[in-house]
Amino acid sequence: MGDFRVELGPNAHPAHVGAGALDRLGELARGAGLKPGRAAIVTDAIVAPLYADRAARALAAAGFAPAIVIVAAGEASKSLATLAELYDRFAAAGLDRSSAVFALGGGVVGDLAGFAAATWMRGIAVAQIPTTMLAQVDSALGGKTGINHPAAKNLIGAFHQPRLIVADVATLTTLPDRAFREGLAEVIKYGAIMDAPMITALETAMPAILRRDPATLAAIVERSLRHKAAVVQSDEREGGLRKILNFGHTVGHALEASAGYGGLLHGEAVAIGMGAATALSRAYANLPEADADRLLALIASAGLATRLPVGARGAAFERALKLDKKRAGAGVEFVLIDRLGHALTRTLGFDEIIAALA
Numbered sequence: 001m002g003d004f005r006v007e008l009g010p011n012a013h014p015a016h017v018g019a020g021a022l023d024r025l026g027e028l029a030r031g032a033g034l035k036p037g038r039a040a041i042v043t044d045a046i047v048a049p050l051y052a053d054r055a056a057r058a059l060a061a062a063g064f065a066p067a068i069v070i071v072a073a074g075e076a077s078k079s080l081a082t083l084a085e086l087y088d089r090f091a092a093a094g095l096d097r098s099s100a101v102f103a104l105g106g107g108v109v110g111d112l113a114g115f116a117a118a119t120w121m122r123g124i125a126v127a128q129i130p131t132t133m134l135a136q137v138d139s140a141l142g143g144k145t146g147i148n149h150p151a152a153k154n155l156i157g158a159f160h161q162p163r164l165i166v167a168d169v170a171t172l173t174t175l176p177d178r179a180f181r182e183g184l185a186e187v188i189k190y191g192a193i194m195d196a197p198m199i200t201a202l203e204t205a206m207p208a209i210l211r212r213d214p215a216t217l218a219a220i221v222e223r224s225l226r227h228k229a230a231v232v233q234s235d236e237r238e239g240g241l242r243k244i245l246n247f248g249h250t251v252g253h254a255l256e257a258s259a260g261y262g263g264l265l266h267g268e269a270v271a272i273g274m275g276a277a278t279a280l281s282r283a284y285a286n287l288p289e290a291d292a293d294r295l296l297a298l299i300a301s302a303g304l305a306t307r308l309p310v311g312a313r314g315a316a317f318e319r320a321l322k323l324d325k326k327r328a329g330a331g332v333e334f335v336l337i338d339r340l341g342h343a344l345t346r347t348l349g350f351d352e353i354i355a356a357l358a
């Protein structure tokens with residue numbers, strides 16, 4: 001099993017990646033200094049029947065007494081109403097300052113349960129137990145928690161670092177194919193922005209990844225998570241370096257936000273965004289053609305599209321791009337790569353972006 005520490009000063013914590021780690025959750029929680037006793041497992045209605053009992057048994061064996069709190073699956077649970085339900089359940093379960101919350105599920109559960117833990121009694125311990133590819137390689141690490149507001153996603157939130165991350169890659173075998181593949185967009189992203197040898201490794205390993213071979217999954221999840229840790233460690237609150245994680249996300253977010261394209265999953269939109277960022281990197285960062293071709297082929301080999309759907313460059317998409325929160329003056333601060341494994345940022349004019357997308 002791949003074990004490492006996320007070095008965040010007073011918020012330093014262990015991360016464990018491996019097949020079967022869920023059954024060691026109790027001992028791992030004790031090892032991370034979580035206090036046995038009252039606890040809550042927060043999970044969703046799809047993950048609960050698959051993994052909640054195993055998590056609860058592992059915790060009980062180590063002296064925890066977890067209440068299992070189940071929310072509806074899906075983004076709509078990142079709401080004030082669901083948050084209020086969690087507080088009610090925490091109160092009923094008698095969670096106090098020394099209790100821990102175990103967030104078992106995808107990024108929705110991680111963000112929601114993390115925020116509930118951040119605010120319950122001014123902050124109690126949370127352990128992130130991610131069960132989607134996206135959550136294992138991205139959202140479980142970094143301490144961003146929160147819920148959505150009708151005006152926009154993730155408007156209400158807090159930084160609250162987990163005390164422990166346990167990524168059991170065996171849980172990825174029950175993910176629907178589309179959800180599994182979209183998570184690979186974030187994996188490829190780490191290679192593109194900071195690890196050229198990882199691109200080569202992914203090219204070789206893609207068949208085993210798509211077969212969901214546990215050892216291969218453990219290797220790529222650990223490598224991805226270590227990269228996220230490296231970036232977050234150097235830039236915990238997103239001042240500078242952490243921005244490079246937005247590679248593919250400027251266009252990706254605009255695609256997700258623009259009306260009529262709600263059918264795209266986040267990772268699918270990011271894959272198309274990486275396609276656009278690759279074209280812009282060719283035009284404005286001297287990315288060699290061979291590097292661009294390899295990156296696009298790798299994304300395609302994961303079963304992800306790299307081009308905008310026909311008609312997607314409509315007014316709604318352009319409005320969404322203009323609204324991007326990282327806009328700088330007349331342009332957008334864009335993450336580009338000048339070679340595989342190396343990112344930089346450039347402020348690009350709006351017309352330059354639209355032209356490159358054509």
Ligand SMILES: NC(=O)c1ccc[n+]([C@@H]2O[C@H](COP(=O)([O-])OP(=O)(O)OC[C@H]3O[C@@H](n4cnc5c(N)ncnc54)[C@H](O)[C@@H]3O)[C@@H](O)[C@H]2O)c1
Binds near residue numbers: 111131138140
């Ligand atoms: N905090 C951060 O830094 C950060 C980063 C990126 C994304 N996010 C957030 O993450 C959320 C998206 O996360 P997600 O893609 O994991 O979505 P999700 O949590 O909605 O999970 C996707 C679907 O997969 C199901 N599922 C989860 N694990 C499963 C398993 N092992 N087997 C079968 N089904 C399973 C879930 O029930 C859900 O229906 C968004 O709300 C986004 O804002 C947060």
Ligand SMILES: [Zn+2]
Binds near residue numbers: 138266270
């Ligand atoms: Zn993302």
